[in-house]
Amino acid sequence: MTDKKKLRTDIRKRREEFVKSQLNGSVVSSGLPDSLKSLFRSANVVAGYVKLGSEVDPSDLISAAVDMGRTIALPCLIGRATDLVFRKWQPGDPMEQADFGFMQPLPSAEACNPDLILTPLVGFDRALNRLGQGAGYYDRAFAAFPDSLRIGIAWSIQECDGLMTDPWDMPLDAVLTEKEWITAPHSRIGA
Template sequence: MVAPHTPPPCNDPPDVAARKKDLRVHCMAALRAREVTRDQGIIHNLERLLHRSAGPVACVWPLPHEVDLRPLCHKLAEWGIQVALPQTPPRGTPLVFRQWHPGSTMLTGRFGTHYPDGPVMEPDLVLVPLLGFDRAGHRLGYGGGYYDRTLAALPHATSIGYAPSTQEVGHLPCGPYDQPLSCIVTEKEVIRFD
């Protein structure tokens, strides 16, 4: 994926940034403390949502504390759906998606991430890991702005956030560069937004 333009910096106003920072501490603790058995419900709901997907789907190779989407990656490949995984570029730029298949060689990326040694591709659908979310469709990530820049560079892609239901908060502050999601998937439900 190559962005047609350079998206603006994803800097939040100081008050929004401070509130997000506090919420990240709370949400990270909740994510680490979750019952990992919830993750299977998230995978199941994502499978139901994606089983008719036609175009490439961007998944995520998990960090140790994240929901493990590797079973979903394998299921999508079984169904003949192309899978892409993100390579994390230098800060300030969108993610680069590389084609993955079950036999792909995985390379070590930034921040402990892994990505396939495959060709660059542009996904039609992007799965977005969430630290937190609210019922208005706001999401909380790790704070690097990678997914905001990526979604801004892929305006026609469907974006689906996923997280355990324990990550829901009453209200998340929203910055000027936060990108909306098409829906959020938990182990309990699929929350759709217009």
């Protein structure tokens, strides 16, 4: 098994090349999986994100949640030394650029607790372990909101064989790629 830093570099390069070759940048070009529709219906607050670089663009998923009447939240960082806060957002609301370059709601937007978190990632495995950017923001958010369902959004080429995990890592409940909806027996939503 390779170290996480090298693995992140390798997957990011693979992801960049994959995205350049794609005509459609959506994981839901063939429609939203019924399982995810059901999860959206049971969630009051769905947390999404604004893609950065070659990450999967979750805007189609966010639009589907809006169409179902869900409240949308996006992650916010007040500074590099703080934890993620989720703030309410709706299409058209003003946004600002965070320290890491992603767009986020203004600090005046109301903070909220998500029922379901759509999370970007660098890599994942079939056991639903997630390899993030390496700063631990989502790991701490998952710990702060342990009851929130965690859905990874990724390209199929980001899948890895057995990721190394640390004691603080929390597995995802599912992963959505452009090819499939992936769950595991241990998942809180079932296999």
